Structure formats: structure tokens, C-alpha cells
Amino acid sequence: MRKTVHKVIWGWDFDKEEAWLNEMAAKGLSLISVGLFRYDFEETDPGEYQIALELLAHGPNHPESEQYFKFLEETGVEQIGTVFRWAYYRRKTADGPFxxxxxxxSRMKHLIRILWLVALVAGGNFYAGVYNLWIFHLWHNPISLLGIFSLVLCALCCWGIWKLWKKIKTLKDEGQIYE
Amino acid sequence: MTESALTEAVYYILLSLLTPMHGYGIMQNAETLSGGRVRLAAGTLYGALSTLVAKGWIENVPDGDAGRQKKYRITRLGREVLEGEWQRLGELYENGRKLLKGEDGTL
Known part of the structure; x- marks a missing residue:
């Protein structure tokens, strides 16, 4: 039996997303395919799989990524699917902690990669927002009010950047004591 | 030889590659050598292998069968780095022994 869940989780909360997907897997619902804010689960034995996700360094169809997926496969990792550059994986719990x-x-590198992506989206939306509101100011073209939406998205991304930065800072501080 | 301490992952990768092996072999080897303590996750290992190849500390073993898994081995430079690190760790260990257990190791 399959079950689909729609849920909005932003990229900077990927660790919470991962924790949630693992909770589902522990209950016997393993992720089988993904879309934008959409998660499809299949019934498995409770705890049969563990789930992990990652923001790839390249697009999912890039030769580098293909080589990487092949490498993961050799270590028992099954690629479930990708959403933009986010890749979702699962591995049998019997193979050990995943x-x-x-x-x-490497965790820090990954967080910085996410930070850059979110910053890029924030910057793009800031530009689009200001530009459209300026157009509205000049021409009173109501559609340009959509610029407000861009600015809200930009503000949301700034919040994400702040959260990511805190995570990076925690790792950095620990790094002064432990490897 | 080394600029600073190697990460545990890099140390165990270099140590493993004294014998040519592929990625999964390195993971298993590191885990066995460390008595199950060191588990190299696939993403971490993959990133480290690419960096080490770029640095010239390890290299791909030419393999006629292109479709198969990539095998790696340590280079001469990599071996020098590894030996340098091994000596550094020896110094840490030795000083710890002297000060924690006393000069003659009986305290």
C-alpha cells in the first residue's frame, strides 16, 4: 500500500525533514519517491530502512553526480529520487547506521553549500521584489504588486540563512575542541 | 611532513590504501581496524577520496574493466604524509604516556 503526504519543509530544515522521514520509516512507511513538497511512502517492515538526504554539489544528471550515485550504490545506498539538487536516499538498517x-x-561543507543556495534564492527574490515594486511605483501596474511576494520569500530565506549560520557556528565551535 | 593533523577519516583512508582497494573496501577496512569505532559515511569518503586524488596522495589504479568499481592506492607522496602523521601521533602518545603514567610507566 502506498501513502502520499504533502508537507512544506524548507531546505534549511533538512535535518528535521530527515528525522521525520526516519520516524516514518521506523513506523514501517519508507519513502519511495519524492516531488516538490510531496512524499510518497510504501509499506515496509518497521525500521527496515533508514533515510538520508543531501544537497548535491552538481545537478542530478551531471556526470559527477552519476559517478557519485554509483559510488553510493556500491555501499548499499539506494537513491530514491531528487528534487532540484536535493537527493533522497535509503539504506537497509541491517547494513548499520546510515x-x-x-x-x-564534510557536514560543514554541506551546510555551506545549502547556505549558498539559499542566499542565491534570497538575492534573486530581493532583486525581483524591488524591481517589481519600482515598476508598480512608476506605472501602477497591479500585477507588479507580486513583488511583495518575492520580498516575503526573500525574508523567509534570510531567516533560513540565519538558521543555517547557527548550525555552521555550532559545528565550528565544536571543531576547536574535537575533530 | 604534514602541515597539521590529518582527520581520522584521511588517516584511515591512507592506511587502508597501502593495499589497493575500492571505496566500500576502505569503509569496511577502517571499521575493522578501529574495532567498529570509525564508520566512514559514503558522502564523507567520496569527498575525501576526490580531495586526496587532487592532492596526489592517492591515485586510481588503472583497471582494464572500465565498468567496474574504481580502485585506489596510495602514492609515494601519500605514504610520506602518512608516515609523518604516524610519527606525530607517536609523539602525542609518548608524551601522554610519560606524563600520565610517569617516566617509567609504573605510576
């Missing part, structure tokens, strides 16, 4: 990254350095 994480994509096991040390601070």
Missing part, C-alpha cells in the same frame, strides 16, 4: 556524512568537515 548517514551521508560522518565528520564535521
Amino acid at each position: 548517514e551521508v556524512f560522518s565528520d564535521k568537515e
